[in-house]
Amino acid sequence: MQLILATSNQGKVREFSQFFGEKLVPYSDIIPAFEIVEDGDSFAANALIKARAIYDRLSNDAIVIADDSGISVPLLGGEPGIYSARYARINASDLDNLNKLISVIKANGVKRTPAYYTAALALVCKEGEFVVHGWMHGDVIDEAKGDGGFGYDPMFVPQGYKQTLGELPNDVKKEFSHRSKALRLLQPILKMIKEKR
Secondary structure, eight states: OOEEESOOOHHHHHHHHHHHTSOOEEGGGTSOOOOOOOOOSSHHHHHHHHHHHHHTTSOTTOEEEEEEEEEEOGGGTTOBGGGGGGSSSTTOOHHHHHHHHHHHHHHTTOSEEEEEEEEEEEEEETTEEEEEEEEEEEEEESSOOOSOSSTTGGGEEETTOSSOTTTSOHHHHHHHOHHHHHHHHHHHHHHHHHHHO
């Protein structure tokens, strides 16, 4: 039974493979990479769009896992939310998006405000479609600190910590990250599928 990840991002492939203790295959190793239009109105909808698009091009025995994640700031009406990866513009870099959110926070006259990360994981296979969520709460600050992680990590201080995700070591973040929480919820679903096959 092969687990296929709906990404060609090797960092994500490594992270998921380590978590499950088995090698996940990026879909682009099996079929040519293609553009998937993520036009859903939620993280869950976009994760399902990705997983379905790849599952539809593979064999019936495939198990496809896709994730969609981002950061939301209640002060900004939930922005950037599902637009986290393209907050500054389409094809924006992580640094562009980070700098835009910092400038918007500053424009609102605050140095620190609550925020949360969401990770939605979708699994599509012949047994059905499943979606789980994980969240990580904390605050965003009006500056970047640390060069670890990616995306908005250098400006996000998780609840109970004084350092940003950009300053915290990976093994610490893995314990409570939004993606880790969602991956833990996905484990019993995968176990159930394996037992059925």
